[in-house]
Amino acid sequence: MIDIAIQKSFIAKSSSGLNLKIDIKIDSPQIIGIRGVSGAGKTTLFRMLSGLVIPSSGTISVNRKVWFSSDNRINIAPQKRTCGYLFQEATLLPNFSLFENIRFANTDLSPLEINEYLKDVDLQGQKDVYPSLLSGGQQKRGALLVALAQSNDVVLLDEPLVALDTESQTKVKKLIKRIQEERNCTVLIASHNESVFEELCSQTFTL
């Protein structure tokens, strides 16, 4: 169960500032869609959930564990939150090959398991390639595998289908669905792609 009731204020130089209020309750593990126009706060929500940005006030609790509470002065560090996160810019570490990036994410995975994941998104041929030599779509799929490498209670996917062709989109959607079912985790997807919400999400929230 995930309970989010947070507020984030941004102080703008020119005006009185921006105020983001988010109230989301998720009762059971499922795939959730986060809708919103550009600048609505989808990425900020994910950054607050992962602990990379501190909300101005409110609470975040996941499976009865409090990750953040302004009243009780609780703020669990990003390292301690069990959260997989695909950044919008599809980040991979440049000093590691694709295979090493996935192994860095989860050292318990065997080479066989990593190769299977790579096959799922057609990246088996690129396993020894460094991120700077991968195309935008390959980087996106690689970063998705890094986000899914650990068995986390919560997985945050920020625009997982951007830069992907139709065939890759289908494979990525299939992988997300399979992983969610296998691990019984909560997957939050921020996207502008309506097909994601229709095909994958059991519930959507609009920011």
Place this chain on the structure above:
Amino acid sequence: MDFGPLLLSLKLAIVTTLVLLIVGVPLAYFFAYSKFKGKFLLEALVGLPIVLPPTVLGFYLLLAFSPKSLLGSWLQDILGVSLVFSFVGLVVASVIYSLPFMVQPVKNGFTGIQKSYIELSQVLGKSDWETFWKVIIPNSKNALLTGAVLTFAHTLGEFGVVLMIGGSIPDKTKVASIAIFEYVEVLDFKSAQHYALILLGISFTILVTVQALGLKQKEGDD
């Protein structure tokens, strides 16, 4: 030609560079990532040797290291170490004098790393220690190399601080730059020329290396 002063200069440069890799890298990390409000004062202090005349720095270090000072007498009594007119004293003075030449480029390398690399490591549950060794250091290799090369070159060319702290004791504190000065004083330009040419050659090679590293980094970024 007596190679003693040249070998001593090289020894001093190597030891100073190694010590500064151990001392300067954590300091650069602190300057790059700490949220401590007074760190700009510490940064200014570390950067002082860039603007301070070497003789001024040498003068104050001489006062601090003197057996009559609190620090000097403590080092002498407790550890049995004298920092004045000794090689150890030269190393300590060189470390202070060359500190900004290591800290500045390494700090710039650290701050130049994409924030998302560090954030990714954090959300993957990696400790700060692991992030430092597996993400920050490998992605700052050129900055570390630039810092080491600049420190080495700067120490090799030291004169004012070395003269104030070490004087000119053969095989102990008489480095190449001091040997050149002494030969010129007695009008032996030929001997001075030998040392000067070798130092010129080493310094030029080092600067070419730094430039080449810069170009390589730029190509990598493009």
